[in-house]
Amino acid sequence: MPRINSPSELEKLRQGILSDRDPEKPCITLCSGSACHATGSGDVAASIETEIEKQGLSAELDLRKTGCHGFCERGPIIVNHPEESCYFQIKPEDIPEIVSQAVKEKGIVERLLYTDLNTDEKIINESEIPFYKNQKRLVLGSNGSIDPKSIDDYLAIGGYSALEKALSQMTPEQVLEEVKKSNLRGRGGGGFPAGRKWEESRNAPGDIKYVIVNADEGDPGAYMDRSLLEGNPHSVLEGLMIGAYAIGSHEGYIYVRQEYPLAVENLTIALKLAEEYGFLGKNILGSNFNFNIIVHKGAGAFVCGESSALMTALEGRAGEPRPKYIHTAVKGVWDNPSVLNNVETWANVPLIINKGADWFTKIGTEKSKGTKIFSLVGKITNTGLVEVPMGITLRDIIFEIGGGIPGDKKFKAVQTGGPSGGCIPENLLDLEVGFDELSKAGSMMGSGGMIVMDEDTCMVDVARYFIDFLTDESCGKCVPCREGLRQMLKVLTNITEGKGNEGDIKLLEELSEVAKEASLCALGTSAPNPFLSTVRYFRNEYEAHIKEKRCPALSCKELITYHVDPDKCQACMICARKCPADAVDGDKKKIHIIDQEKCTKCGTCFEVCPSRFGAVNKISGESVPPPIAEEKRIITRKSKEK
Amino acid sequence: MDNDRVDQIIDKYQGEASSLIQILLGIQTENHWLPKEALERVSEKLQVPLARIQHIATFYKAFSLVPKGRHEIHICVGTACHVRGATRVLDTVRDLTGIKPGETDLDLKFSLETVNCLGCCALGPVMEVDGKTHGKIAPGKTADVLKNFE
Numbered sequence: 018m019p020r021i022n023s024p025s026e027l028e029k030l031r032q033g034i035l036s037d038r039d040p041e042k043p044c045i046t047l048c049s050g051s052a053c054h055a056t057g058s059g060d061v062a063a064s065i066e067t068e069i070e071k072q073g074l075s076a077e078l079d080l081r082k083t084g085c086h087g088f089c090e091r092g093p094i095i096v097n098h099p100e101e102s103c104y105f106q107i108k109p110e111d112i113p114e115i116v117s118q119a120v121k122e123k124g125i126v127e128r129l130l131y132t133d134l135n136t137d138e139k140i141i142n143e144s145e146i147p148f149y150k151n152q153k154r155l156v157l158g159s160n161g162s163i164d165p166k167s168i169d170d171y172l173a174i175g176g177y178s179a180l181e182k183a184l185s186q187m188t189p190e191q192v193l194e195e196v197k198k199s200n201l202r203g204r205g206g207g208g209f210p211a212g213r214k215w216e217e218s219r220n221a222p223g224d225i226k227y228v229i230v231n232a233d234e235g236d237p238g239a240y241m242d243r244s245l246l247e248g249n250p251h252s253v254l255e256g257l258m259i260g261a262y263a264i265g266s267h268e269g270y271i272y273v274r275q276e277y278p279l280a281v282e283n284l285t286i287a288l289k290l291a292e293e294y295g296f297l298g299k300n301i302l303g304s305n306f307n308f309n310i311i312v313h314k315g316a317g318a319f320v321c322g323e324s325s326a327l328m329t330a331l332e333g334r335a336g337e338p339r340p341k342y343i344h345t346a347v348k349g350v351w352d353n354p355s356v357l358n359n360v361e362t363w364a365n366v367p368l369i370i371n372k373g374a375d376w377f378t379k380i381g382t383e384k385s386k387g388t389k390i391f392s393l394v395g396k397i398t399n400t401g402l403v404e405v406p407m408g409i410t411l412r413d414i415i416f417e418i419g420g421g422i423p424g425d426k427k428f429k430a431v432q433t434g435g436p437s438g439g440c441i442p443e444n445l446l447d448l449e450v451g452f453d454e455l456s457k458a459g460s461m462m463g464s465g466g467m468i469v470m471d472e473d474t475c476m477v478d479v480a481r482y483f484i485d486f487l488t489d490e491s492c493g494k495c496v497p498c499r500e501g502l503r504q505m506l507k508v509l510t511n512i513t514e515g516k517g518n519e520g521d522i523k524l525l526e527e528l529s530e531v532a533k534e535a536s537l538c539a540l541g542t543s544a545p546n547p548f549l550s551t552v553r554y555f556r557n558e559y560e561a562h563i564k565e566k567r568c569p570a571l572s573c574k575e576l577i578t579y580h581v582d583p584d585k586c587q588a589c590m591i592c593a594r595k596c597p598a599d600a601v602d603g604d605k606k607k608i609h610i611i612d613q614e615k616c617t618k619c620g621t622c623f624e625v626c627p628s629r630f631g632a633v634n635k636i637s638g639e640s641v642p643p644p645i646a647e648e649k650r651i652i653t654r655k656s657k658e659k
Numbered sequence: 660m661d662n663d664r665v666d667q668i669i670d671k672y673q674g675e676a677s678s679l680i681q682i683l684l685g686i687q688t689e690n691h692w693l694p695k696e697a698l699e700r701v702s703e704k705l706q707v708p709l710a711r712i713q714h715i716a717t718f719y720k721a722f723s724l725v726p727k728g729r730h731e732i733h734i735c736v737g738t739a740c741h742v743r744g745a746t747r748v749l750d751t752v753r754d755l756t757g758i759k760p761g762e763t764d765l766d767l768k769f770s771l772e773t774v775n776c777l778g779c780c781a782l783g784p785v786m787e788v789d790g791k792t793h794g795k796i797a798p799g800k801t802a803d804v805l806k807n808f809e
């Protein structure tokens with residue numbers, strides 16, 4: 018491929034790609050993101066290839082392996098073009114039918130269509146499915162239609178036209194102004210206005226400046242950035258290039274965690290192609306602008322997602338944060354001005370340049386513009402990635418898009434913002450999603466983790482979980498975080514184990530205050546949030562643990578016992594056979610009893626007891642009924658007596 | 660891992676000290692752990708004190724200073740898996756293997772690690788053995804999976 022040297026050459030190339038493609042030609046797109054891969058999309062892809070071969074359709078039917086479509090609950094996902102009929106939970110044995118229907122006009126495999134849970138109607142198109150209908154997929158939308166390993170696919174949907182526009186029709190100042198005007202706020206953490214950060218770097222003294230993509234994605238319940246990098250890496254690169262042009266930077270870094278091998282692979286391919294085509298290197302599109310990008314793999318440390326720690330890591334050292342009385346935008350990597358933005362923030366930039374700040378600011382609320390991608394996970398019917406306009410309510414996300422809580426359970430809380438965020442209770446579900454709104458509720462936007470919790474989730478345990486995570490991830494440089502979190506963890510663990518004391522809540526509040534005020538970086542200053550928000554909304558749960566040694570959610574292992582209800586037990590032996598600890602005593606005609614000495618409380622008996630019996634109970638805060646007398650344990654089965 | 664191979668990895672990064680983490684990751688990926696000799700070689704070639712290399716090797720989670728077992732068990736303890744009962748899965752696997760996260764058994768059969776979010780939250784709780792994902796894994800089912808490994 019010869020380098021593209023000017024905007025007109027780019028447009029010629031694009032027209033060439035488009036005219037070679039027939040939009041009416043049948044094409045099967047298959048989600049090949051990490052989540053679908055785990056559910057077997059690799060095998061499905063292989064069977065599509067063999068089947069196309071077998072049915073002799075190589076000339077008539079294309080297969081495109083795309084990135085994540087978002088509806089991970091129902092993966093692997095196939096969308097057939099041009100009909101746009103979509104199928105879910107595909108297995109290799111479904112493929113012959115899908116392939117043979119794909120080449121027929123209006124061919125559809127009825128049985129694999131999505132069935133609306135309320136109306137029982139079959140839905141053909143992705144956009145009609147409730148999960149997708151209420152989304153606004155500006156950033157994530159292209160994931161489903163392009164092969165991330167093909168730059169031509171990206172060019173075919175208008176890729177790199179924003180870069181072309183910026184370089185050929187706008188001055189760096191104009192690009193900066195447009196981004197400032199769009200009020201694009203950072204999607205990775207605090208929601209700082211990107212334009213302001215860029216301006217600070219642009220105005221900072223120094224010839225060497227850096228632009229950096231933060232793809233560390235440390236939030237342990239979120240995978241939006243990963244899906245973007247896996248599914249549409251060029252959109253992030255294009256954003257970074259435009260940012261570099263605006264700031265006057267010639268070198269970019271992508272800090273991506275090595276735990277994301279597919280993201281690293283697709284990024285590396287994308288970079289190579291971008292260089293070949295002339296979007297990177299010297300004199301890009303004949304504009305005299307030079308730019309290169311280096312991929313730095315992160316070696317696994319949550320704190321490295323923090324801006325100054327990330328920059329230290331880029332220098333090849335242990336990623337410890339440093340005080341930021343001088344912003345990293347002025348003194349960052351090797352003391353040079355460095356702009357760090359999140360993956361999603363960068364991916365928004367080409368949209369803003371292409372469609373303008375005025376278009377962008379029409380979406381969202383007064384202070385939070387555009388859309389946000391969330392990873393909607395936990396106790397939710399439709400697990401997946403959702404992109405919604407700012408200002409949508411939590412209720413709409415969880416119940417309209419997410420389909421509510423599975424298994425007739427009651428919603429309890431939704432956790433946003435990752436380990437620095439907080440839990441939001443049911444009475445605040447009508448809260449409009451935005452940076453400031455979430456902060457006011459004691460949580461934060463963070464990078465977009467949204468973990469739904471039901472009545473079975475213990476809020477004290479959730480706080481303990483996050484503090485445990487953060488204690489482990491604290492880099493150890495400053496005392497309030499290193500020691501304070503360790504003490505908080507001790508107290509919280511005690512509470513969940515039934516060893517809590519009066520005054521523990523007060524103690525935790527004091528420790529929180531010190532960590533908040535005195536920690537060096539935001540890991541420490543925001544670490545108390547999971548505790549503070551849960552104690553604010555669920556104080557009664559803390560009190561039940563401390564005063565009554567009871568876990569209201571029946572979740573804390575030390576505070577519950579499993580018990581077989583002798584009136585309900587049918588002596589079916591299922592729990593006895595499945596118990597990994599051999600703790601269930603009984604046989605086919607003998608009501609089962611759990612030996613509390615042997616029981617490891619893994620919950621297997623509770624899960625396997627047939628729901629029509631429902632004989633295994635969890636008990637908390639009260640004593641276990643004594644085992645019934647031996648002679649009463651024998652049951653006689655009426656049906657079998659004859 | 661012999662010195663020649665270590666040198667090749669170092670050369671891939673033009674022997675720059677700023678690429679130290681990338682070089683160590685290269686060795687870790689290929690060898691599954693960082694032997695002392697390899698670290699000494701890196702220190703010598705890059706002219707970086709061994710103490711700094713050890714600081715890095717112990718700071719980042721990806722590195723191991725001890726050999727790994729033949730089979731690597733990863734239990735996802737991301738938030739989504741946590742609320743779906745990952746702790747009970749982890750406890751059961753600990754009982755079954757007799758090792759804690761971060762440890763390897765004496766026969767070098769299993770290494771156990773916890774990981775934060777494998778990105779397949781719809782399948783939670785998730786256990787991964789040698790890269791294969793076992794989704795919606797109940798504590799009682801872990802034994803069935805692990806008994807297939809030698």
Ligand SMILES: Cc1cc2nc3c(=O)[nH]c(=O)nc-3n(C[C@H](O)[C@H](O)[C@H](O)COP(=O)(O)O)c2cc1C
Nearest residue numbers: 203204205206234235322323324358359362539540
């Ligand atoms: C402990 C800690 C971890 C963080 N991890 C991430 C991360 O994984 N990804 C990310 O984009 N930002 C993360 N941040 C936020 C960054 O410090 C920074 O604010 C952000 O990358 C800036 O980009 P944005 O303005 O586009 O959001 C983290 C912050 C802290 C304090």
